[in-house]
Amino acid sequence: MKRMPTSLAAALLLGGVAAAQLDVVATIPDLKDIAEEIGGDRVDVISIARGTENIHGVSLRPSHLVKVNKADVLIQIGLSLEHAYVPGLLEKGRNRRIQPGAPGFVNCSEGWEAIDVPEEISRSRGADIHPLGNPHMNIDPRGGRHMADRILAGFLRVDPEHAEHYEKRHAAYVAKLDEAETRWAKLGERLRGKKIAIYHNDFTYFARHYGMNVVTSVEPKPGVPPSPKDLARTVEVLRREQVGVILTAKWSNNKDVRFVAEKSGARVIEIPIMVHGVKGVDTWIGMMDFLHRELVGALDP
Ligand SMILES: [Zn+2]
Structure with a gap:
């Protein structure tokens, strides 16, 4: 302003x-x-x-x-x-x-x-x-x-x-x-039951709202970086559960996320967890539009 x-x-x-x-x-x-x-x-x-x-x-x-x-x-x-x-x-x-x-x-x-x-x-x-x-x-x-x-x-x-x-x-x-919300609810129907992994539990409210299945998070506990043992466990879970997508914010799109993605074959998708978190996302409604679009694009193309 x-x-x-x-x-x-x-x-x-x-x-x-x-x-x-x-x-x-x-x-x-x-x-x-x-x-x-x-x-x-x-x-x-x-x-x-x-x-x-x-x-x-x-x-x-x-x-x-x-x-x-x-x-x-x-x-x-x-x-x-x-x-x-x-x-x-x-x-x-x-x-x-x-x-x-x-x-x-x-x-x-x-x-x-x-x-x-x-x-x-x-x-x-x-x-x-x-x-x-x-x-x-x-x-x-x-x-x-x-x-x-x-x-x-x-x-x-x-x-x-x-x-x-x-x-x-x-x-x-x-x-x-x-x-x-009318627009989002339609897209959200296509996300129900879809399996994802996250880095930090910043995406949990969204996932719950649509009944998505957050199989695991790369962090063992919010704010605690994963140990090599945690990473190995995550890779194992992603493979076993056949999770194809790991969601992460820019700041947490780090070597640990890339490591588990490489080892498990999952794809990393960078999401905004705040407005301006990715380029072109300038409003709160715009951020939600982006999230719905990205998720549907990745999980139900
Ligand atoms: Zn947090």
């Missing part, structure tokens, strides 16, 4: 017109996209993560702190997804308006029923980086609606004067989602 030219903004302010936009910090590009859909020209949004980064290990830049310090709204997924950097940003950003519990703090996984909740927190062989359950709700075809609702609620808390603006735009976005 482009800011209006400074001179114009100044003129409006001098003229007494309230032209100020909300400064919004989103943790991932998906949330930036949906916040812009709902906020329109009333919001100026940045995303901390880039779409191709490791979603759990995002690199922070000094400019992020400046943005957090003056932000009116901070939007996160939660469920520990951003645990590596959001607590530090909130502490160093020194901005009460966006602390957890404040009106400007938007937690998109609020009210979301997480899957893969660990039965016990185990410290053996590295900590599970999903201690509260699977946080990758942005890869669930139902996720856009949930995130949009939470973001709308946040904008209404912080800027109730413009409620009508946000509600109207939210309704328009939901109408787009309705249309998209």
Whole structure:
């Protein structure tokens, strides 16, 4: 979203017109996209993560702190997804308006029923980086609606004067989602029961939604790199179960994935797990379209 030219903004302010936009910090590009859909020209949004980064290990830049310090709204997924950097940003950003519990703090996984909740927190062989359950709700075809609702609620808390603006735009976005979901459901029927392997369990919500069969993950546990023994086991499972496709995000498309693919004869498909995760995927709906298309193309051509 482009800011209006400074001179114009100044003129409006001098003229007494309230032209100020909300400064919004989103943790991932998906949330930036949906916040812009709902906020329109009333919001100026940045995303901390880039779409191709490791979603759990995002690199922070000094400019992020400046943005957090003056932000009116901070939007996160939660469920520990951003645990590596959001607590530090909130502490160093020194901005009460966006602390957890404040009106400007938007937690998109609020009210979301997480899957893969660990039965016990185990410290053996590295900590599970999903201690509260699977946080990758942005890869669930139902996720856009949930995130949009939470973001709308946040904008209404912080800027109730413009409620009508946000509600109207939210309704328009939901109408787009309705249309998209009809399109996706048709493609999803062709994915039922299909066998895949994944690297990290970022794709699990999507797979479950359509009754796909995630046979195994290359990581033995979220965030724990596979040992040679784990890799050998994965190769064996892929061969035995005749799994032809391994899904992986760019950041985890590494030598381990290539190794098990080579040994088992499976094909590696690189998927976006955030908006901008692959070239040409610039919106959340666009990302879902891409995922459905790619998966159907690979599994039911
Ligand atoms: Zn994860």
